[in-house]
Amino acid sequence: MSEAGQGKKKFRMLDAILAVICVVFVVEAAAPVAAIGNSQYFWWIFLMLTFLLPYGLISSELGTTYDSEGGIYDWVRNAFGRKWGSRVSWYYWINFPLWMASLAVLFPEIISLATGMQIGLIPSLLIELAFVWIIVYISFFPVSDSTWILNGAAVIKVLLAVTVGVIGTYIAFTKGVANEYTVSSLLPSFDLHSLSFISVILFNFLGFEIICTFAGDMENPNKQIPKAIVTGGLVIAAIYIFSAFGIGVAIPTAEVSTSSGLIDAIQLMTGKMTGPFISIISVLFLLTLFGNMTSWSLGVNSTASYAAENGDLPKAFAKKSKKNDMPVGTAVINGIVASIVLLLAPILPNQDLFWSFFALNLVMFLLAYIPVFPAFYKLRKIDPDKERPFKVSGSDTFLKILVVIPMILLVISIIFTGVPLSFDAETLAGTLPITIGAIICIFIGELIIIVKKIK
Template sequence: MDEIKGKKKFRMIDAILSVICVVFVAEAAAPVAAIGNSQYFWWIFLMIGFLLPYGLIASELGTTFDGEGGLYDWVRKAFGSKMGGRVAWYYWINFPLWMAALAVIFPEMIELITGIEINIAVAIMIELAFIWIVTLIAFFPISDSVWILNGAAIIKVFLAVVVGALGVYVAITQGVANEYTLTSMLPSFDVNSLSFVSVIIFNFLGFEVITTMADDMEDPKKQIPQAIVIGGIVIAAIYIFSAFGIGVAIPTEEISTSSGLIESLQLLTGNPTSLFITVAAILFLLTLFGNMISWSQGVNSVAAYAADMEDMPSVFKKRRKNGIPSGAPIMNGIVASIVILLAPIIPNEDLFWSFFALNLVMFLLSYIPVFPAFLKLREIDPDRERPFKVKGSKGFLKVLAYIPMILIIIALIFIAIPMDTSAETLSSTLPITIGAVIFIIIGEIIIRIKHKSPKI
């Protein structure tokens, strides 16, 4: 029987669909396509070099240390509260930056489908409306918004499949905008392309959420790693399929990181103002709400939990009577709003990529300590029961942990550090570098204040 005391067990298909709902983000398809044909190499390489070891490590940590704090808890247990505080800060601050990035898409998409130019004041009002709608929704239990999450998941996959299918049809009947040869699919070490490779790693992170469902699974020891790996492969296949469609329609160097998905649909259908394109654009915008809502509770809960442990500012401790964090969502809205209001003075014309890349930097930074924490926890707490345990010698486990960590560090270098001194590179990369430094310094100030030694 599939029921124990009337409670249904979580099937493998349920776990995989849940992973896809949380991890797959439609707006990442265009930045991935901007890598060019070498993206196919990087997907395969990172599935083996990053997803597999990360999936195994997340499976062990998530089922062994299943507290409310997630990766913050893992790092805090391994390296203490200061390092845990850094992880909590990086993990939280990425969310309002991501929210600001998605907010920028709204006026751009409206301009794209209507042809009407929106002035800066109106654009900012639209962006702020998105930010505060998401902020208000975050005050309520995620179960109240499950219809939004399920709908967004279906729409994401639908749009990706439609772009890919149209790409196949147009490629067969009309030809392609980019050359598809074996040589063109070999790894490209073009600096601009490599900066987008970090998006693939971003698309593989967050799978540890599946470990929270362990109690509802028939065999979590097998199902969790299988769900992570299978879910990752399915998500990679969806991204590759949609990125192929974008690549058929638009030359790589002309792909917009923010509106590339809808622009490709316009070109593939040959009718940029049709009802289908308008509906597709509206559906795409709805998925952005789904992304924010699906991540908000987890991010806000980690921030609130870290504040309870005195590793984040006290404002994050605030909760509603139902236990849902209220301080964290308000801070999300405030920070995202400040970023949007500062946007007009940022020199990079691609505001979506500026904010999205800064979100990537902070998000990736939060995961770097997770891998050495895995090794440290094996060393200091070897006798704890591990429902899922990665097998292998100490040497193998070190390789398993350090390879994905090194890949994250390399990705951060390409995304946040200017590789040359040309005006174009500096204007596109320096805002990301400066923003990352500012938020890292703010984090260090918070840690210093929270862990200041008592005066004698």
């Protein structure tokens, strides 16, 4: 850490826990997954045990053992070399501007809902670009300067999710349960419809490694990181299940679609499309988007900048502020890429732009995590003497299971999100652009390796 950072404000334990909640917890998660039906509870619990738990344990060990600003890039690079480090850093970075563009598309729609005003094409585009560049500007400053944003967003996220759970539970008690609960309905069907939601749920569990990149801002990272991940993970799991339960008991499954979100769910529950309550919820939701993007930008920027400093990404990513040593190069590139995507959006075929951008971001994001799990196992083998402040206990067989199952889930998720599994016109129109976009992104990543002669 630079001398300039020695006297800066530090993360407290509570700040670390709230940062985990802000980064990992996605307040939008419960509504679209509810479209599965009653089997959603199986998938939430199953993936919490088979993915969230192993991922949290592995992130805690790697994050406290290899606590550089490189995050998952460093973990994979140390285990498998520069080529895989470069790939991971590229996949991990490129997802972010795509994700930022997908959320920016939502902004004018939600503002229109909150205010009752119709927003035209040009004003909508200006709002989207403003959202992107405000996030870029915030990421010019250290995470400790943005603690109030992360804490506030975490509190609002929890408040919104609990509100959904409470409203749903109240409706179930006063008006009856919306869906029939039987043993068979609670079991998964393993059809294409249900399996396609695995990627959405996994996306909602990812982000623990971001807190590891904040280590330099913490009072005692070796203690704070694992405690924050465990505590934050338990809170997140409880809130996800409670909000999912609220939607599941109050709204008939047929009325919930994959594009449904938190606001849609509350509208269906209350039977009101507009009004003061819907406007307040809309404004609070917009604030959570700022918090989410701010927390992720700080982590992603650190990882990409660190990879560039090590010669595994283009030099432009390595540019830092002389004032506070923040990775401004990566931040500006984020803004440029997201802006280009948004400027091209109006000329793209008429489709769900949010899902198109989000699904492409999802594929690249999940790809970045596949090497992390075997990297954990290999580092145990090749670097056994390294001090591990937090160490996952268990036999060698247990560690292999901890690695293999999450990897399988990630691969399945990528296939169901980015590969057309049928060839009807509707499926091809929705999935083929995601497949082509992912291939282009992967090709650019391989080109970087060739041009920079990474071995």
